[in-house]
Amino acid sequence: MESNMKENIDYSSYAVVMKDIVKQFPSVLANDKVNFFVKKGAIHALVGENGAGKSTLMNQLYGLYSPNSGEIYINGEKCKIKGPKDAIKYGIGMVHQHFMLIDNQTVYENVVLGLEPKKGVFLNRKKAKKEVKNLSEKYGLQVDIDSKIEDISVGMQQRVEILKILYRGADILIFDEPTAVLTPQETDELFEVMKLLQARGKTIIFITHKLYEVMAITEKVTVMRLGKVTGEIDTKDTNPKQLATMMVGREVLLRVEKDAPKLGKKILSVSNLWVKDNRRLNAVKGVNLEIKAGEILGIAGVAGNGQTEFVEAITGLRKAEDGKIILNGIDITNFSPLQIREQGITHIPEDRIKRGLIEEYPVYYNMILGKHEEKPFSENGFLNSRFITDYSTKLVEKYDVRPRNINMLAGNLSGGNQQKMVVARELDNTPSQPKMAVISQPTRGLDIGAIEYIHKTIISMRDKGIGILLISMELDEIFSLSDRIIVFFEGETIGEVTPDEITREEIGLMMAGSKNVFHSTERGESDETK
Amino acid sequence: MSWIEAIFNILVNPLFYQMALLSATPLIFASIGGTFSEKTGVTNIALEGIMLMGAFISIVFTYLTGNPWIGILMAVVVGVGFTWFHAWASIRWCADQIVSGTALNIIALGLTAFLMKPIFGNEGRTDFIGRVQNVKLEFLKDVPFIGDIFYDLSPFVYLALISVLFSWILFYRTPLGLRMAAVGENPEAADTLGINVFGTRYFGVLTGSIFASLGGAFLSVGELGSFGENMIHGRGFIALAAMILGNWNPVGALLASLLFGAAEAMNLQLQSSSIISVPNTVKPLFNMLPFIITLIVVGGFVGKSRSPAADGAPYEKKA
Ligand SMILES: Nc1ncnc2c1ncn2[C@@H]1O[C@H](COP(=O)(O)OP(=O)(O)O)[C@@H](O)[C@H]1O
Numbered sequence A: 001m002e003s004n005m006k007e008n009i010d011y012s013s014y015a016v017v018m019k020d021i022v023k024q025f026p027s028v029l030a031n032d033k034v035n036f037f038v039k040k041g042a043i044h045a046l047v048g049e050n051g052a053g054k055s056t057l058m059n060q061l062y063g064l065y066s067p068n069s070g071e072i073y074i075n076g077e078k079c080k081i082k083g084p085k086d087a088i089k090y091g092i093g094m095v096h097q098h099f100m101l102i103d104n105q106t107v108y109e110n111v112v113l114g115l116e117p118k119k120g121v122f123l124n125r126k127k128a129k130k131e132v133k134n135l136s137e138k139y140g141l142q143v144d145i146d147s148k149i150e151d152i153s154v155g156m157q158q159r160v161e162i163l164k165i166l167y168r169g170a171d172i173l174i175f176d177e178p179t180a181v182l183t184p185q186e187t188d189e190l191f192e193v194m195k196l197l198q199a200r201g202k203t204i205i206f207i208t209h210k211l212y213e214v215m216a217i218t219e220k221v222t223v224m225r226l227g228k229v230t231g232e233i234d235t236k237d238t239n240p241k242q243l244a245t246m247m248v249g250r251e252v253l254l255r256v257e258k259d260a261p262k263l264g265k266k267i268l269s270v271s272n273l274w275v276k277d278n279r280r281l282n283a284v285k286g287v288n289l290e291i292k293a294g295e296i297l298g299i300a301g302v303a304g305n306g307q308t309e310f311v312e313a314i315t316g317l318r319k320a321e322d323g324k325i326i327l328n329g330i331d332i333t334n335f336s337p338l339q340i341r342e343q344g345i346t347h348i349p350e351d352r353i354k355r356g357l358i359e360e361y362p363v364y365y366n367m368i369l370g371k372h373e374e375k376p377f378s379e380n381g382f383l384n385s386r387f388i389t390d391y392s393t394k395l396v397e398k399y400d401v402r403p404r405n406i407n408m409l410a411g412n413l414s415g416g417n418q419q420k421m422v423v424a425r426e427l428d429n430t431p432s433q434p435k436m437a438v439i440s441q442p443t444r445g446l447d448i449g450a451i452e453y454i455h456k457t458i459i460s461m462r463d464k465g466i467g468i469l470l471i472s473m474e475l476d477e478i479f480s481l482s483d484r485i486i487v488f489f490e491g492e493t494i495g496e497v498t499p500d501e502i503t504r505e506e507i508g509l510m511m512a513g514s515k516n517v518f519h520s521t522e523r524g525e526s527d528e529t530k
Numbered sequence B: 001m002s003w004i005e006a007i008f009n010i011l012v013n014p015l016f017y018q019m020a021l022l023s024a025t026p027l028i029f030a031s032i033g034g035t036f037s038e039k040t041g042v043t044n045i046a047l048e049g050i051m052l053m054g055a056f057i058s059i060v061f062t063y064l065t066g067n068p069w070i071g072i073l074m075a076v077v078v079g080v081g082f083t084w085f086h087a088w089a090s091i092r093w094c095a096d097q098i099v100s101g102t103a104l105n106i107i108a109l110g111l112t113a114f115l116m117k118p119i120f121g122n123e124g125r126t127d128f129i130g131r132v133q134n135v136k137l138e139f140l141k142d143v144p145f146i147g148d149i150f151y152d153l154s155p156f157v158y159l160a161l162i163s164v165l166f167s168w169i170l171f172y173r174t175p176l177g178l179r180m181a182a183v184g185e186n187p188e189a190a191d192t193l194g195i196n197v198f199g200t201r202y203f204g205v206l207t208g209s210i211f212a213s214l215g216g217a218f219l220s221v222g223e224l225g226s227f228g229e230n231m232i233h234g235r236g237f238i239a240l241a242a243m244i245l246g247n248w249n250p251v252g253a254l255l256a257s258l259l260f261g262a263a264e265a266m267n268l269q270l271q272s273s274s275i276i277s278v279p280n281t282v283k284p285l286f287n288m289l290p291f292i293i294t295l296i297v298v299g300g301f302v303g304k305s306r307s308p309a310a311d312g313a314p315y316e317k318k319a
C-alpha cells in the first residue's frame, strides 16, 4: 500500500469514517471509492435510488460484507470489522431493511438472543425480561415483551429491532430504510424515538428514499448514485428538488403533470357495500361510490379503515356480505377473481410479493400470470412459449424493468423493478385493454425515479379512458394523482373532495374522523346497526 | 363381538403396556434425534440409516469385545461419523438435504448387508451375540400391574426418558436452545447477531445422530441380542412422523412415540390373541397398522404443527 497523505488527519470528531470503500460483486461494482463521514451525535441521511449501493455500504460497516479495499474508522480509530460480532464490539448496530427477527419467539427472546443473561448454564428469563422492559421504558419504545413476533404489528417489530441493538450497547445506529414499511403515523413515532436517541448521545445513520423525511429530521445528507457518492450537504442548505436531482442524475418531477380528466361514461358503481375482515367484524360498512371512464378516484385513509377489505371485495378476493358492485351494467358482486378479470378489471395488489407475483418464477411467466390461459398466451391447452418470450421481452423494454432479462427470477429483482413488472402486466392491453384498474399502494418502498415512472404510467392509462381506483397511504400520491378523493374512516366514506379545494392538513383531519372539515357527501344516515 | 373382547383383554393386560413402551423406545430416541437436527434447520430423513448403523455397529463391537456397553459406545461414535457426511454435505455444500439423507439410508442398508458375511460368517441374521442386562426395580416387584410393567425393563427405556428430559431442558431452558431455534427459524437473523450458524447446525445434526444411533442400538443389543438385515424396518420414518406430530418438541415426540408404540403392541397382541384368530393371509395387513396410523395422524395433524421456518433450507454466507 502506498502511504496515504491524509494518514494523520484527526477523525476523532467523527463516529464513522469510511474511506475509499470499494465493493465489487460478481456483476456490479456496488461501491466505487465511497467516502462517507458521519459526525458524532448527528442524524445523518444516506439517500439514493434503489441499487445505488447504500445497503451494501452499511453491510460493510456492520461486517456482513468485507470491502475489496478501503478503510473504516470508528470514533477516530482505524478498525477492521470482520463480522457482526466485531461491529457489535465497536458499538455499531443495524436495523436491516428486511427485519431480522425470529417469528415464533417472543419479543424479549429476540432482543437478548446471542447475548443471553444466564444463571449457571441456564437462560435467565426473569433477568432478560427485566432488562428488556427497562430498556423499552428508557427509550420510549413501547413493546409487549411477551408477545410473539408473528403476532405484533410491523411498527412494533421495528421497535424490537431497535431494542436489539440498544441492548447490545450500540452508540452508532444504522437504520436501513426503516420507514418503507411504516404507515405515516408509525413514521412520526419512529422520528420521536430517533430524536430521543440523539438526545441520549447516539449517532444515527438514516437511509431513506423519502426526501421530506430527510428534510424533517436530519442534519446532513450524503447522496449516492450508481455506487458513487454524488454529494454531501447540510440539510438546511438544500431542498427536495436539488436532492432528487443529485439522486437521479436528472431533474425529476416530484409531482406528476397532468391535464384535466376527460370524463367518459360511468364504469363502476358500488352501492351499500358491506364487507367483513378476517376476524369476521364489519370492515366496510355500506360504502357507495362511482367511477367514470378516464378519471382517477383516490381513496385516502389511515391504514386499517377498511380500504384493504374494500379492494378485496371489488377484485373478488373477499366476499361481499351485502350491496352491489356493478361494472358497465353487469352485476359482478361476488364473482370469482378470474371472472372479474375477464370483465375487464385489473388489479395491482398492495402486497406485491404475496399477491402480485411468484418469486420463484422467471419474469416471463410473471408477465402473463392470470392471463396465461387466454389466447395468444396459450393455445389448445399449451403455453405459446415463443409468443410469451417475445411479449415479455417487449414489456420489459417498454416498462423499463431492469435488468432487461426475462429469465431472471422475479424474487431477484429489486422492489421497484418487481413493481414495474406487475404494473406492466396489469396495465398492458394484451389481450385486451382493461376497462378499470384497481391500484393499491403502487409505489410503496420505491425510489423517486421509479415513482415518477409509475405515476406517469397511471396518468397515461387514465388518459386512455380507463377508470382508476387508487388506494394509497401516501397522501402526496393521492394528492398528485387523483381527480377526486374519498376519505375512508372506520369502514365508511367520510367525505369526498377534489385535490385543489383542500389542503393536506384538512385531509389529515378527515382521516382522523372529523367530518366537518369540508362538505361531506350524502351518506346513508346511521347504518351502524348491521 | 369377539374383536371387542379381544381388544379389551389386551388393554387390561400389563404386558400390552410394557410392549408399547418397548416399541416406543427406539422411536423416542430417533424422534428426538430428528428434532435436534430439524430444530437447527437441517432435515434429517436419514434417521432410518443412522439407526441401522447403530444397530449393526453395536452388535459388531459386542461381538468383538464381549461387552455390549462398548458396542453402544462405538455405535454412537460411528453414528456421529456416518452422519457427519450428511451434515457436511447439507451445511457446508448446501446440498439437497433429502438427497444426502436418502444417500445415507441406502449406504447403511448396503453396507451392513455386505459386511455381515465377512464379520459374522452368515447372511440375513446373526446368531445371538449378547445384550445389555435388564434393570430390575426390586421395590416394584410385588406391586400389581405397575410392577408387571416396570419391574423388569431394559436400561434403554430409562435412557430414552432421560433423553426427553435432557433435550427439553436444553431446548427451552438454555441459551443454546434459544440459539438452535433461532438458527432453524431465521439463520440470517441469527448470523447478524453474531451466532455461529454453521456451528449450531453441526451441533444439532451430530447430537441428533447420537440419539438415533442409540435408538438403533436398542433394537439389537438392547432387545434381541442379534442383528438382522434391514432390522429397523421403517421405524426411522415413523420416528420422523412422531417428531412432526410432536411439533418438534421432545415431550410431544415422546407422546407421539408412545402412540405409535401402542399401535405396534396392539398389532402384535391381536395377532397372538387366543380369542380371535387372524388368518395368515391378513397378517401383513395388520403389520401395516403403525404405518396407517402414521398416515392418518400425519395427514390430520401436520397442518396444526409448525415446522422450523428454515427447515431444509441451506444457509449461504455472504461474501
Ligand atoms: N449479495 C449480493 N450479490 C450480488 N449483487 C448484489 C448483492 N447485494 C447487492 N447487490 C447489487 O449491488 C447493487 C447495490 O445494491 P444495494 O446496496 O442493495 O442498493 P441500495 O441499498 O442502495 O438499494 C445492486 O445492483 C444490487 O443488485
Ligand SMILES: [Mg+2]
Pocket: A051, A054, A055, A056, A097, A176, A177
Ligand atoms: Mg437497500
